[in-house]
Amino acid sequence: MAKLxxxxxxxxxYDIPYGKLWENNIRGLIFDVDNTIAPYxxxxxxxxxxALMKRLxxxxxxxxxxxxxxxxxxxxxxxxxxxxxxxxxxxxxxxGVRKAIKHMKxxxxxxxxxxxxxxADIWAGKSAGITTILVKPLSDKDLALVHFxxxxxxxxxxxxxxxx
Numbered sequence: 001m002a003k004l005x006x007x008x009x010x011x012x013x014y015d016i017p018y019g020k021l022w023e024n025n026i027r028g029l030i031f032d033v034d035n036t037i038a039p040y041x042x043x044x045x046x047x048x049x050x051a052l053m054k055r056l057x058x059x060x061x062x063x064x065x066x067x068x069x070x071x072x073x074x075x076x077x078x079x080x081x082x083x084x085x086x087x088x089x090x091x092x093x094x095x096g097v098r099k100a101i102k103h104m105k106x107x108x109x110x111x112x113x114x115x116x117x118x119x120a121d122i123w124a125g126k127s128a129g130i131t132t133i134l135v136k137p138l139s140d141k142d143l144a145l146v147h148f149x150x151x152x153x154x155x156x157x158x159x160x161x162x163x164x
Contacts, residue, residue: 003123003126004118004119004122004123004126004156005122005156005160006118006122006132006133006134006160007112007131007132007133008131008132008133008134009133009134009135009157009160009161010133010134010135010136011135011136012135012136012138013031013036013037013049013052013114013135014048014052015135016114016133016135018055018056018059018061019059021112021131022059022060022061025109025110026061026110026111026112026131027060027061027062027106027110027111028061028062028063028064028100028101028104028106028110028111028112029056029061029062029063029064029111029112029113029114030063030064030065030066030097030100030101030104030111030112030113030114030125030130031063031064031065031066031113031114031115032065032066032067032091032113032114032115032116032117032120032121033065033066033067033069033073033074033077033085034067034068034069034073034116035116035117035137035138035139036114036115036116036121036135036137036138037049037065037077038077038138039138039139040139041139043076044076044077044080045077045080045081049081050080050081053081053083062104062105062106063081063083063104064083064084064085064086064100064103064104065077065078065081065083065084065085065086066085066086066089066091066096066097066100066113067085067086067087067089068088068089068090068091068120069087069088070087070088071087071088072087073087074086074087075087084100084103084104086099086100086103089124091115091117091120091121091123091124092119092120092123092124092127093124093127094124094125094127094128096124097113097124097125097127097128097130098128101128101130108128108129108130109129109130111130111131112125112130112131112132112133113125113128113130113131113132113133114133114135115133115134115135116134116135116136116137116138117137117153118134118153118156118157119153121134122134
């Protein structure tokens with residue numbers, strides 16, 4: 001179970017100290033889409049997400065979107081953000097994460113994944129040997145399978161972060 005513990009845990013993508021990540025030689029960021037940068041019901045990135053991604057690019061980060069969702073869904077976010085997006089990632093398997101790392105021309109030691117699910121994003125990131133950052137989901141709306149996983153994840157969070 002310790003293998004599933006995120007390296008960092010924040011309320012949202014806006015609370016992550018990206019400057020500190022840069023200082024720790026993280027140069028590539030892999031963002032989950034659903035419930036990490038946007039709730040399921042949003043079909044385009046909002047102005048706040050656009051501003052954050054522009055700021056991160058100016059800081060020098062390479063960024064890739066990675067989702068278990070469809071190509072259509074990732075395209076709705078990757079195109080306006082001018083980012084590469086990978087769909088059907090099959091997280092928790094590491095294959096999609098490795099594909100993102102390769103696309104960004106990064107090494108695992110310089111890469112972090114940011115997502116809202118321990119049993120998908122964090123597990124995939126740990127399996128790929130990269131830094132893992134968990135954020136709270138943006139919405140309570142989930143697919144049925146994800147809803148089931150959330151119950152287990154709540155128990156894990158209480159174990160890893162009893163103060164939260």
